Amino acid sequence: MQEINQIMLQSSEAFKKYRKLSGKQKAPFLRAIAEEIEALGMDLVQTAMQEANLPEARLVGERGRTTTQLRMFADMLEEGSWVDARIDTAKPDRQPLPKMDLRKMLIPTGPVVVFGASNFPFAFSTAGGDTASALASGCPVVVKGHPGHAKTSAMVAGAIERAAERTGMPAGTFAHVDGGDGFEVGKALVMHPQTKAVAFTGSFGGGKALFDMANQRPEPIPVFSEMGSINPVVLMPEKMSQDAENVALTYAGSITVGVGQFCTNPGLIIGIEGTDLEKFLDVLSDEIEKIAPGTMLNAGIYKNYDAKRTIALAQNGVVTESVSKISKTAETQGIPTVASVSGDIFLANPTLHQEVFGPYSLIVKCKDLAQLTEVLGHLEGQLTATLMATENDLKANEEIVDTLRNMSGRLNFNNVPTGVEVCYGLQHGGPFPSTTDGRFTSVGPDAIKRFVRPATYQSFPEDLLPDELKTSNPLNIWRIVDGEFRK
């Protein structure tokens, strides 16, 4: 672990220089990363295809998302208002005591350790949203390369290093650790005194272990782990009476897209028993049977899917509704599967509340709306929750809307939960255990808020204040000045 110590000390030294760079100085670095990734061309895409078993079109799209994110943060740095500047000017004549001049803005907290996700080798890995937002905030980044796409990660790390060099970033601003599967390497990174925050996307076990370690440090640090989520979908009565078939067609796609390997995959669909739900199940089953098994990210993910699916289907009262009728052509292909269970049994068996990561969904058949509400009350925190409903359904069931909103990071109306837009309006991060900290998003501009804290300057001379806080507002950013939003 001597190597880890050296990397973190370099990162900490880099922080002393990197934190002083302005937004306009950091933005070209982020743009250069995007360019260097693009310059790797199809070599990079093909490497990822081989390592992560993902199709070309998907990876080309994901690469676009990754470079778009980097440029979005560059735009944000150039615009500058993200620092949440707040200025209260002095009132020397105030009675009984004068009011001091107080000016606050967000500043970076220090080196960030990033653990990439297996299911997004570009957008949630080496140069993904965690790295982009941390570098944008002014924090150096150390990435532990994901063993599932080690070569891809090394190639992207090379792109970041070239970008850092050609834009003159301090040595150590970015580092890449090829730790393989080693738990010890991850632990050493999280426990190092110079590490100030951790970002992780993956399993509950992995994310929670990092969180626990970080809290047991002499100086605890925040860990932003995105973990598991079953993303409940609620089928409301009027909607189902009007549209059960279309809902089923839509959900057959959402359950199986990307071989079910999205964190927002709809793993639980809750409806009310009756002819509408049976029609939904019939159409859904027909569709699922026609969808071919797909090769999963890696052998570990496949084994895990196979094991959890087997356990779920073997639970007392669980009915296997449909299984793909198309034969597997490779060992590590996940079989599209839909099962069902009664509300009573679901309520009594917590095993059924757990995520089965892959192309699987469980339909819960509730007796009535009261039982449906009870089922929702038993669910844990989720990344997303979805209502398939008419406006009448919503108006007649405000409690259900309220419950779903308070359970999830994103409440979705008549859509599929898969598909996560990169924008201000999107929250990707829900109450525990879907993430370790639902107060932050890992997607979109606000992801930068994970790696900063507010700092106040009291009674500082104008010319020694950061530009963000100068009375003259040279950056022309939005600020709260004496209680009012203004430029």
Place this chain on the structure above:
Amino acid sequence: MQEINQIMLQSSEAFKKYRKLSGKQKAPFLRAIAEEIEALGMDLVQTAMQEANLPEARLVGERGRTTTQLRMFADMLEEGSWVDARIDTAKPDRQPLPKMDLRKMLIPTGPVVVFGASNFPFAFSTAGGDTASALASGCPVVVKGHPGHAKTSAMVAGAIERAAERTGMPAGTFAHVDGGDGFEVGKALVMHPQTKAVAFTGSFGGGKALFDMANQRPEPIPVFSEMGSINPVVLMPEKMSQDAENVALTYAGSITVGVGQFCTNPGLIIGIEGTDLEKFLDVLSDEIEKIAPGTMLNAGIYKNYDAKRTIALAQNGVVTESVSKISKTAETQGIPTVASVSGDIFLANPTLHQEVFGPYSLIVKCKDLAQLTEVLGHLEGQLTATLMATENDLKANEEIVDTLRNMSGRLNFNNVPTGVEVCYGLQHGGPFPSTTDGRFTSVGPDAIKRFVRPATYQSFPEDLLPDELKTSNPLNIWRIVDGEFRK
């Protein structure tokens, strides 16, 4: 602990109703609390005087701060922009995929448990900033009354309960637990599954214990503990050559104000050895000798001060520079004391880096600016750091400015650190161990951010969206719409 369970279940039930109230519905509740506190008149002030040994003028002032805070949050709720609304409108024609309508705002997280501070029986206790900001956010509050001012706490709790009743708040929105010193009561409150956040002001031991408990829950929750801080003051060379005497006169007051019982008390003053520093010490010593010992908050605080002061003064190389020459008139009076030590000895002895809560300050005499910088590099996270400096001093020593900024929540120029303004520009909360979470402030409007998280509505019909997110912007609040700040 049956009682605690019942209180938390009521709080959780209240949350289901209270979270649905608009800002304009909650604001009258906060204003009514302020009115009910004022209606208690001098009875309340006298009770606090007896329990906390604080003078009348100070408590009248602190009561004003408390009611001002409540009204500030009421104003904020009525204005409404604090929810950080972000709207991205749909782009159905976007290629290759349509963009969904996504709208995000801050929502409350759930029941908050508040542990008040002994040193501010009004402003950081039962109806203090923690309670006011949590109630403003939409979270019910359960206060564990501080044993140091149990009667005061019960009186203020009564005021809150009357305010809740006359403004029609849901039953259980506020509760008061008179737990005495009982560690078990505090633990039961923090560990209860319905508790969603904790706010605490007090010692490092107490605050860290709550933090550790909360992280070991099956569902970890955030703990905002404000703990210890020695609030370093750096005396820069040019400033000292010009103004050593005035700096000394100012600091004699800041060290002893409120018998040194402010969290922002200057416990460490760092200068460079020589005639200027000796002049500073001479004047400071003369002043300290003339300041009478004051009765401390309670016997426990006094005993702690006496013990820590004795330990500090007994450390090898520590010189007692001055002690009040006025005799004590009561056992629990804290004696104003200033000591000094060389930079070498300070660097070698971590005991000297610890807070001595009371009217005590340690002067560190560094050999030169290099050693002063080294001393700063050895300090932990602080609530505040202060520079007594000319503008030339700052310009010639950018590294020192940068180091202090990155160590503290508030960087102060040519002021005393005592005196914490309630406003947007003030950050009260620094890096660990001064608080458990320096990303948040416990003072000022942004204190509300501790008890909320963002939630997104995707593709919701306009008339079913919360007012904050409706396209028509009926509340006329500031929002980010399609990437632009606007009303």
